[in-house]
Amino acid sequence: MASKPSTPQQQKLLAVLIDADNASAAMVEGLFEEIAKFGVASVKRIYGDWTQPNLGKWKQVLLDHSIQPIQQFAYTRGKNATDSALIIDAMDLLYTRRFDGFCLVSSDSDFTRLAARLREEGLTVYGFGEEKTPAPFVSACDKFIYTEILRADAAQAADEPAGNGDKGKTTAGSVPAEPAKSAAKKKPQKVPVDFIAKIIDDVNDEDGWVELGMLGQSIGKLRPAFDARLYGFKKLSDLIKGQAKRFELQVRGSSATGGEALYVRNRKAGR
The missing domain is CATH 3.40.50.1010 (5'-nuclease)
Incomplete structure (x- = not known):
């Protein structure tokens, strides 16, 4: 059969x-x-x-x-x-x-x-x-x-005007931050950059880089309630992009998916 x-x-x-x-x-x-x-x-x-x-x-x-x-x-x-x-x-x-x-x-x-x-x-x-x-x-x-x-x-989805589909698009290779619009009046929390930096140090490769998905999984294991939206960003990649003074981003081709993958590392002093 x-x-x-x-x-x-x-x-x-x-x-x-x-x-x-x-x-x-x-x-x-x-x-x-x-x-x-x-x-x-x-x-x-x-x-x-x-x-x-x-x-x-x-x-x-x-x-x-x-x-x-x-x-x-x-x-x-x-x-x-x-x-x-x-x-x-x-x-x-x-x-x-x-x-x-x-x-x-x-x-x-x-x-x-x-x-x-x-x-x-x-x-x-x-x-x-x-x-x-x-x-x-x-x-x-x-x-x-x-x-x-x-x-x-x-509430944000209900208030968002139609015809806004092209907003936020960027040219190839660029990685600007995209803060989320907060429909609630509550002020976003402060980004825990020191905590994120420590996780990167714990799971990075010999050159200091870690794939963004792996970083997110490692953060979630220690803080199940971690969510980029708490800090005013739509997703983790936007949060990282918004902390350019502390983190570096690199776009690489992915052999597994054929697409692109984001890698992040701590920015060294003076870099």
Whole structure:
């Protein structure tokens, strides 16, 4: 019998589990756009006590994005039964062995152990929560995205005028920085250049260069919540280009892809 053809670039299957008590309906548009970068949202569930009026804003969002609401009554005041229901479902989904990763959407530190347990099984865990999310939960995820970024991105996309497709294009070989327009009023954080410089020193080759993708992976391992958008840039390459006094960039041809790849190294004093 002929074997099933392989699909080397097949997207990862993800289970998206949302804690309605600790997530805002306003960020859902940006949430699923972000999740699409990592894989396919094969399961989309949201947990809460839907008899409560405070969750009323979710109704239209659930319909628009085909999210399955899971009803969980609050049996005892002060006890969060929603968290328990989400955790039980996550473990059930884990043991089906059908998923490559989980997206946990909450700012609640109660999911720290769940994230760690999923990673113990070799699955990738993407966390999504507000900047108030406790550090243990952030660190327990492979990647953590602050939802304030997603809301800002969504607002920017809505406000961006049409016919702007050529903006930001450059001639071949040029690598100018392209700061992101901040739709939120919050001031961007200061770029952690010393931290980035140390990572470059740790993973560079004998000439001091490191491929940008490898740099990003190394940064993410130490700081899961690192995101160029926090510092006012669309992506890591733009952030690096914006720090020309500290870093050098070089464009090289890639034998693996046939395209171009960016390499970065620390700029030496006086160079």
